[in-house]
Amino acid sequence: MRRALLLVTGLSLLLAVVLAAIAWHWTHRPLPLPRTPYDFEIRSGASLASVARQLRDDGVLMHPMMLVGLARLHAVDRSIKAGSYELDAGVTLEQLLQKLTQGDVTQASLTIVEGTTFNELKRALRENPQLQKTVLDLPDAELLAQLGVTAPHPEGQFFPDTYFFAVGSRDVDLLRRAHRALAARLAAAWERRAPDLPLRTPYEALILASIVEKETGRPADRPLVASVFANRLRQGMRLQTDPTVIYGLGERFDGNLRKRDLESDTPYNTYTRDGLPPTPIALPSQAALDAATRPPASEYLYFVSRGDGSSAFSATLADHNRAVARFQRGAR
Numbered sequence: 089m090r091r092a093l094l095l096v097t098g099l100s101l102l103l104a105v106v107l108a109a110i111a112w113h114w115t116h117r118p119l120p121l122p123r124t125p126y127d128f129e130i131r132s133g134a135s136l137a138s139v140a141r142q143l144r145d146d147g148v149l150m151h152p153m154m155l156v157g158l159a160r161l162h163a164v165d166r167s168i169k170a171g172s173y174e175l176d177a178g179v180t181l182e183q184l185l186q187k188l189t190q191g192d193v194t195q196a197s198l199t200i201v202e203g204t205t206f207n208e209l210k211r212a213l214r215e216n217p218q219l220q221k222t223v224l225d226l227p228d229a230e231l232l233a234q235l236g237v238t239a240p241h242p243e244g245q246f247f248p249d250t251y252f253f254a255v256g257s258r259d260v261d262l263l264r265r266a267h268r269a270l271a272a273r274l275a276a277a278w279e280r281r282a283p284d285l286p287l288r289t290p291y292e293a294l295i296l297a298s299i300v301e302k303e304t305g306r307p308a309d310r311p312l313v314a315s316v317f318a319n320r321l322r323q324g325m326r327l328q329t330d331p332t333v334i335y336g337l338g339e340r341f342d343g344n345l346r347k348r349d350l351e352s353d354t355p356y357n358t359y360t361r362d363g364l365p366p367t368p369i370a371l372p373s374q375a376a377l378d379a380a381t382r383p384p385a386s387e388y389l390y391f392v393s394r395g396d397g398s399s400a401f402s403a404t405l406a407d408h409n410r411a412v413a414r415f416q417r418g419a420r
Contacts, residue, residue, distance in 0.1 A: 172252030244368025
């Protein structure tokens with residue numbers, strides 16, 4: 089009996105040692121990050137379990153209980169702090185938990201404003217003193233290759249949002265994050281697209297969304313603006329939208345769009361050319377992506393600014409001309 093008791097005790101101790109060794113191994117081995125740096129955000133009020141599931145879905149954790157169990161062992165499972173985090177290669181589960189509970193969040197930020205162009209984004213990156221500049225002076229094709237972007241042009245490829253990062257981070261890493269966000273949102277919008285949408289590819293949807301973004305002075309008008317362009321595409325009408333002409337003029341645009349500009353042919357002049365321009369003309373918002381892929385049914389083919397940020401929509405040219413006379417020429 090005594091011998092059996094000693095054997096059981098010995099096996100229990102051995103099992104405890106083995107389990108402790110396994111636990112030490114799993115908490116001190118480097119986590120398999122899907123990219124470096126790996127960035128993620130914890131929203132205010134998020135539970136540790138939801139964060140652990142997010143990390144599992146991204147391939148960082150094999151199972152949510154790896155993080156939850158360690159946090160409970162240290163009695164810090166209710167101590168995680170909201171914020172934006174970055175993980176570098178070699179980080180362990182123990183270090184991850186320390187970051188989450190100590191609020192070791194990234195401290196700098198950059199806001200990419202919806203409707204801005206890629207050149208304006210590059211200017212904002214250059215002017216941010218907390219970023220390392222590594223790709224901003226590269227030709228567009230080389231910059232896209234560095235980012236792993238397969239699109240033919242960088243315009244429209246970065247999602248407008250506020251991005252948090254560690255001081256000293258590289259511009260290329262922030263651009264990769266912004267592109268991943270855009271790609272995910274565009275794919276989701278395209279998946280939910282209207283069945284009769286007159287667009288063939290997600291890239292065409294991105295182009296249309298950028299036009300909607302630039303043509304909208306009032307957010308509530310985005311869906312109807314998108315419906316006008318969708319109706320025109322269905323009927324084979326030219327889009328005839330000023331923002332594409334302005335984009336095509338580039339630095340030649342002096343703030344005053346003239347009749348000769350509308351008649352001067354460029355790849356972006358939708359008064360002289362059919363269909364969509366060859367690339368986006370700005371960075372579209374989520375609302376613009378949604379409007380471009382799910383425009384409401386309407387009979388509108390025209391719209392004109394009322395001068396207060398809103399637009400007046402018309403189904404016929406006669407009604408449109410009256411709206412132009414009223415709102416653009418001051419007639420009553």
